[in-house]
Amino acid sequence: MTGCLPLSLILTAADDRDNFGCSASVNQLSHAHNALLRAEIDVLRKRFPNSTISYADYWAAHQAVMARPAAYGFTERFKTCCGSGGGDYNFNPVGTCGSPDAGRACRDPGRFVNWDGVHLTESMYRAVANMFFYRGLVQPPIGVPAHGKARWG
Numbered sequence: 001m002t003g004c005l006p007l008s009l010i011l012t013a014a015d016d017r018d019n020f021g022c023s024a025s026v027n028q029l030s031h032a033h034n035a036l037l038r039a040e041i042d043v044l045r046k047r048f049p050n051s052t053i054s055y056a057d058y059w060a061a062h063q064a065v066m067a068r069p070a071a072y073g074f075t076e077r078f079k080t081c082c083g084s085g086g087g088d089y090n091f092n093p094v095g096t097c098g099s100p101d102a103g104r105a106c107r108d109p110g111r112f113v114n115w116d117g118v119h120l121t122e123s124m125y126r127a128v129a130n131m132f133f134y135r136g137l138v139q140p141p142i143g144v145p146a147h148g149k150a151r152w153g
Contacts (some may be wrong), residue, residue, distance in 0.1 A: 001062040003027035006080055006091035006117035020066045021078065034059050056138045061131040065113065065124065072127045074113050081105050081112040081121060091117040 002008055003018070003026030011023075018024040034057075041055050065072050078089055082105035085092030095101030097116035106112060110123040120128075131137045 001027055001059060001066060002030050004062065004066055004078070004113075006078060006083070006089035006114055007093065009078060009089060010091060010093070020063070022066065030059065052140065054138050054140060054142070056132050058128065061128040061137050064131065065127055069113065073123065074111055076112040076114075078114065079112065080114045080117045081109045082116050089114075089117065093117070 001020070001022060003012075003023035004020060008023045008026040012025060016023050016025050018027055038055060041053055045051075045053050065074065066077060069075070069077050080090045080097070082097035082102060083090040083092065084095035084099070084101040084103065092101065096118075097105070109115070109121050112121050113124045115121045133142055
């Protein structure tokens, strides 16, 4: 859901929003891309039946967090942890994280979905990875034993 990134939100009109508050047009493009990707993966699976080609549904994972951020420990869906510019997103594309204008990162990055307006926080990547491993958002599923170490091969 690249339409939920602060970069997308500042580059699209305020009336271009979906029910999550994200850029509807950017998310429509992402959704169309993923549909084409899944179709091509199906072609490759038929062409190479002895291979395992996995599809990780990043769209569904990100959507789950955006729908219920508090369930995953997030209080800031759109504001960047490390940025500048203040406002709803704390994002200025010419004063990004690491630049002199950005100042310091937030005190509690675990509450934020977005790190710098383009990348997600470690906590968000952890939430997405957990959905991949434990909630069936990878097809075919990745075998993960109860002790949490992935089983490869």
